[in-house]
Structure formats: C-alpha cells, structure tokens
Amino acid sequence: MLEFDLQENGLRKLNSALHDQKENSNQTVWKVTNPKGSHSIAVGIDAPIEVNIEGSTGYYCGGMNKQANINVKGSVGPGVAENMMSGKVVIDGDASQYAGATGHGGLLVIKGNASSRCGISMKGINIVVHGNIGHMSAFMAQSGNLVVCGDAGDALGDSLYEAKLFVRGKVKSLGADCEKKEMRPEHLELLEQLLSDAECDAKPEEFTRYGSARKLYNFNIDNSDAY
Amino acid sequence: MCGIVGLFLKDISLEANLGNLLSDMLISMSDRGPDSAGIAIYADKETGRSKFTIQSENAKTDFAALPNYLSKHLNCNVETKVNDTHSVVKIDESATSKFSEVLASFNPEIRIMSRGSSLEIYKEVGLPKQVTQRFNIPQMSGRHGIGHTRMATESAVTTMGAHPFNTGLDQCLVHNGSLSNHNSLRRRLRREGVHIETENDTEVGAAYLTWKMQNGATLGEALESSLEDLDGFFTFVVGTEDGFGVVRDPIACKPAVMAETDQYVAFGSEYRALVNLPEIETAHVWEPEPATVYFWKH
Structure with a gap:
C-alpha cells in the first residue's frame, strides 16, 4: 500500500501519480492522508486501483472516475464523482450539492445525506444514498438509477427522461413530468442488487418508484401552436 | 465565487484567539475571491459608550x-484607536445622534464603517492575508466575528464595495452570490429615504435589512422577508451584538458548510475554512438547508 500525505506533497503530484497507474498496476491500494477539504482529489483515474481518502474533501472528489474504487472516510464537497464513467465511489459521511452529476456509469454510494441536485443530468450512473437528498435532485436525469433510503426534497425528477428513481421515505414534491410508477418484479430485483452493492440493509419492498410521465420530452401535436 | 466565514464562540477561553482563528479561516478562502477582504469583530462593549469604526x-x-x-x-x-486606514472611536452614548454630522463637518470624505457599541469592521482592497495583517486582526480578541473575501461581479473593486456591510447598530452582513434586482430595490429604498452609497448589490441587501428592522421587524423577520423580496443568489451570514445567523436563498447554489462543537459554531463557504479549528474531527458538520434562517445567541 502506498501512503500519500496531501499537505506535504500536493494535489498535482497525487493526481499525476494516480493517472500513471495502468490496467496491470502493482500499486493497487493507495491511502491519502490530510485531505483537509482540498478540491479535485483522485480525479480522472483510469485503472482498477483502490484509493482510500482519510478525511473530508472539497469540490469534485473522484470526478470522471474510470474503474477505480474510491473511499472517502469523511464528507465531500460539491460535485463528488461528477461525470463518473465506471468504478465505485463510497462516501462515509455527507455529500454537498450535485453529487454524481452527469455520471455515465459506475456506482456512487453516500452513507450520509446528499444535498441539492443529487444526480442532476445523470446518464447511466447508479447512486445509492443511505440518508436524505435535497431539492431538484435527478433534474433532467437521462438514465441510471437513483436510490434514496431516506426522504427526497422539493421537485424530485423535474424534466426527467429515462432514469429510475426509488425513494423509501417521503418526497416533498415531484418536479414537472415526474410521477409515481408501479414497482414490478424486475425493479425489485434491480433494487435488491443495488442495495446489496451499497451495503444497505433496506428492503426493496419499502421503496416507491418514480419515473418520467414522458409528456415533456415527446413532441405532442396539440402543442404545435406553441412553437 | 466570494468566500465567507463566521465564528461564534461558546467557550470564553477561546476569545483571546478569535482574531487568529477567523483570519486563518478567511485566508484559506483566498482563492474564492482576491479583490478585497474584510472582518467584523464583536468585542469589549462599554456601558454608556458608543463605538464607531471610521476609515480615511x-x-x-x-x-x-x-x-x-x-x-x-x-x-x-x-x-480613538488608530489602526492603519481605520480608527475606532468611542464616545458617550448621549452624543451618538450627533456623531455623523460632526464627523462630516470635520471631513465629509471620512467613511463610517460601523456603528454600535461592540462591533468593529475592518475592510480594504487586497487579499485576506494582506488585509488581516494590515489591521493586526490575528491579535484581536472577541466573542464572535464574520469575514468575507470578494470576487467582484456587480460593482467596482473599492473599499466601500468590500464586505462586511453595516446594517444597523451592531449589525453587519456578508454575502456570497449576486442580487439581480438590486437596481429596482435601490430605487425603492431611496424613495423611502434610505441612504445607499454605492452601486454594490450587497449594500442594497444590507440597506433592505436595515430598512425592514427600522420598520419594526426583528432580524429574523427581516431575513425571512428577504427570501421573498431579494431576487438572485445569496448565502448571507449576519452578525449582531449577541450572535450570528445564516440564511441561503431557496435555490442554494452558493456553497455553505457549518460545524458545531461545545466550544464554537463555525461557518465556511467550504470545509477548507474549518479544517484548522480545534477538534474539528469530532465536530458536528452539516450543510445549512435552503430558505431556512439559522441563529445562535450568547
């Protein structure tokens, strides 16, 4: 295992060392100490390595991640795992706004709460939040799954495309074109897998599914006058 | 951008260290705004005496x-206690109402940065490090204080465009964000007879709160109504004689993080501002909710 003191060695040195790791890297486990809220930690990795960050981070932690497992033993600032492609990012604490924004793949697990705009414009990422999420979450979410074990804030799934949203607790309000959907066996199966991957002991049956009413993004001939 | 910080002490043994802690917090936010910086600090109130901070x-x-x-x-x-371009002036409370008139008759160019009995405001153009050193902020003690480092968007980089803004006796405001209806609100407030000096958006926000409170609202009520009347992005941190408060607009895209221990309550635009506070590892750390007024009092 390699230990890297961020205060002593600096962010650029860390990220370029992480970028140098390849598919068959021998240096598979990294420990980053003294993150002290720094921005852009472990951004842009493309290798099957494990990075353990021993404390809280600032903006964009684990952004654009491919393949790597990134664990944060603390809370994260805005934009964690933004545009993630694959791999897994696990946050022990809370996440600030737009967690997992625009993510194309992989799994983001937030063991605490996530604030506003969680999963905004998600494009295939799976996000599991053990706690609550804030307002405007999954805004324009295109594909992937957002699982919330607690409550969701205002305007959940506004202008939603084809992402699936599962909420165990209360939803303060639904956004435009987002509606409650029937939970079918394939959804329960999917949820069971996501919850188990996220080390969450909630039961799939306790969740409600929400999705797009598909009225907003399909052209409707009755609206032709509006254009 | 812009960076804001606030520190409210519960443990009086930390009071001698307030200026030092607050300066350190503000310096860590330097890259959020390099244009100007300022600190408001609440300290040594004397009964029967008024305190003004002036700048020349x-x-x-x-x-x-x-x-x-x-x-x-x-x-x-x-x-008087001269501190670089600022001076703290203490006078008898009975003479308070005449102060600004007499000061203007001496030299109308001298600006009043703060009025009250315990508040002192220090602000100038420059980086937080330069500004805090210039005024010896790290050596100052106090019960609570707030600070700001500015990335100017809505008006010029000047001393008077720097934050904190004095909103009333012993009250001040720092702001991260930008108000989009400040021109119409400035016209409305000026019609009501409110004095607004600059083209700065935050000054209008500050004047709005002052005006609300002059018309009988409490600070909490004024902050609540600001959610209705102010259009734009804001995270406000306000200081009063006995405490400090936080409010974010309903969209809440301007960042905010708070920490509380038995010794203090702290606010930062980012977690980086809080990392050197005592026992931060075990503090309760959370993000303040949008459109919710938070307040702590001694």
Missing part, C-alpha cells in the same frame, strides 16, 4: 486632528 484615505492627517475636534463639538470624552 488620509488617515495620518485626519486621525491626528480628529479627537480634539470631536470632543469639542460633541462635548464629551472621546477615545
């Missing part, structure tokens, strides 16, 4: 002659 471009000449002029025209004991 010609501090040396102005502040040498000012004490005698003030005591003659205000007819009371005047103490």
Whole structure:
C-alpha cells in the first residue's frame, strides 16, 4: 500500500501519480492522508486501483472516475464523482450539492445525506444514498438509477427522461413530468442488487418508484401552436 | 465565487484567539475571491459608550486632528484607536445622534464603517492575508466575528464595495452570490429615504435589512422577508451584538458548510475554512438547508 500525505506533497503530484497507474498496476491500494477539504482529489483515474481518502474533501472528489474504487472516510464537497464513467465511489459521511452529476456509469454510494441536485443530468450512473437528498435532485436525469433510503426534497425528477428513481421515505414534491410508477418484479430485483452493492440493509419492498410521465420530452401535436 | 466565514464562540477561553482563528479561516478562502477582504469583530462593549469604526484615505492627517475636534463639538470624552486606514472611536452614548454630522463637518470624505457599541469592521482592497495583517486582526480578541473575501461581479473593486456591510447598530452582513434586482430595490429604498452609497448589490441587501428592522421587524423577520423580496443568489451570514445567523436563498447554489462543537459554531463557504479549528474531527458538520434562517445567541 502506498501512503500519500496531501499537505506535504500536493494535489498535482497525487493526481499525476494516480493517472500513471495502468490496467496491470502493482500499486493497487493507495491511502491519502490530510485531505483537509482540498478540491479535485483522485480525479480522472483510469485503472482498477483502490484509493482510500482519510478525511473530508472539497469540490469534485473522484470526478470522471474510470474503474477505480474510491473511499472517502469523511464528507465531500460539491460535485463528488461528477461525470463518473465506471468504478465505485463510497462516501462515509455527507455529500454537498450535485453529487454524481452527469455520471455515465459506475456506482456512487453516500452513507450520509446528499444535498441539492443529487444526480442532476445523470446518464447511466447508479447512486445509492443511505440518508436524505435535497431539492431538484435527478433534474433532467437521462438514465441510471437513483436510490434514496431516506426522504427526497422539493421537485424530485423535474424534466426527467429515462432514469429510475426509488425513494423509501417521503418526497416533498415531484418536479414537472415526474410521477409515481408501479414497482414490478424486475425493479425489485434491480433494487435488491443495488442495495446489496451499497451495503444497505433496506428492503426493496419499502421503496416507491418514480419515473418520467414522458409528456415533456415527446413532441405532442396539440402543442404545435406553441412553437 | 466570494468566500465567507463566521465564528461564534461558546467557550470564553477561546476569545483571546478569535482574531487568529477567523483570519486563518478567511485566508484559506483566498482563492474564492482576491479583490478585497474584510472582518467584523464583536468585542469589549462599554456601558454608556458608543463605538464607531471610521476609515480615511488620509488617515495620518485626519486621525491626528480628529479627537480634539470631536470632543469639542460633541462635548464629551472621546477615545480613538488608530489602526492603519481605520480608527475606532468611542464616545458617550448621549452624543451618538450627533456623531455623523460632526464627523462630516470635520471631513465629509471620512467613511463610517460601523456603528454600535461592540462591533468593529475592518475592510480594504487586497487579499485576506494582506488585509488581516494590515489591521493586526490575528491579535484581536472577541466573542464572535464574520469575514468575507470578494470576487467582484456587480460593482467596482473599492473599499466601500468590500464586505462586511453595516446594517444597523451592531449589525453587519456578508454575502456570497449576486442580487439581480438590486437596481429596482435601490430605487425603492431611496424613495423611502434610505441612504445607499454605492452601486454594490450587497449594500442594497444590507440597506433592505436595515430598512425592514427600522420598520419594526426583528432580524429574523427581516431575513425571512428577504427570501421573498431579494431576487438572485445569496448565502448571507449576519452578525449582531449577541450572535450570528445564516440564511441561503431557496435555490442554494452558493456553497455553505457549518460545524458545531461545545466550544464554537463555525461557518465556511467550504470545509477548507474549518479544517484548522480545534477538534474539528469530532465536530458536528452539516450543510445549512435552503430558505431556512439559522441563529445562535450568547
């Protein structure tokens, strides 16, 4: 295992060392100490390595991640795992706004709460939040799954495309074109897998599914006058 | 951008260290705004005495002659403590209402940065490190304080465009964000007779709160109504004689993080601002909810 003191060695040195790791890297486990809220930690990795960050981070932690497992033993600032492609990012604490924004793949697990705009414009990422999420979450979410074990804030799934949203607790309000959907066996199966991957002991049956009413993004001939 | 910080002490043993902690927090936010910086600090209130912080471009000449002029025209004991371009002036409470008029008769160019009995505001153009060093902020003690480092968007980089803004006796405001209806609100407030000096958006926000409170609202009520009347992005941190408060607009895209221990309550635009506070590892750390007014009092 390699230990890297961020205060002593600096962010650029860390990220370029992480970028140098390849598919068959021998240096598979990294420990980053003294993150002290720094921005852009472990951004842009493309290798099957494990990075353990021993404390809280600032903006964009684990952004654009491919393949790597990134664990944060603390809370994260805005934009964690933004545009993630694959791999897994696990946050022990809370996440600030737009967690997992625009993510194309992989799994983001937030063991605490996530604030506003969680999963905004998600494009295939799976996000599991053990706690609550804030307002405007999954805004324009295109594909992937957002699982919330607690409550969701205002305007959940506004202008939603084809992402699936599962909420165990209360939803303060639904956004435009987002509606409650029937939970079918394939959804329960999917949820069971996501919850188990996220080390969450909630039961799939306790969740409600929400999705797009598909009225907003399909052209409707009755609206032709509006254009 | 812009960076804001706030520190409210519960443990009086930390009071001697307030200026030091607050300066350190503000310096860590430097890359959120390099244009100007300022600190408001609440300290040593004396019963029966009023306190003003004033600023002059010609501090040396102005502040040498000012004490005698003030005591003659205000007819009371005047103490001044010059600190670079600023000076803290203490006068008898009974002379408070005459102060600004007498000061203007001495030199209309001298600006009043704060009024009250315990509040002092220090602000200038420059980086937080330069500004805090210039005024020796790390050596200051106090019960609570707030700070700001500015990335100017809505108006020029000047001393008067720097934060914190004085909103009333012993009250001040720092702002991260931008208000989009400040021109119409400034016109409305000016019609109501409110004095607004600059083209700065935050000054309008500050004047709005002052005006609301002059019309009978409490600070909490004024902050609540700001959610209705102010259009734009804001995270506000406000200071009062006995505490500090936080409010974010309903969209809440301007960042905010808070930490609380048995010793203090702290606010930062980012977690980086909080990392050197005592026992931060075990503090309760959370993000304040949008459109919710938070307040702590001694």
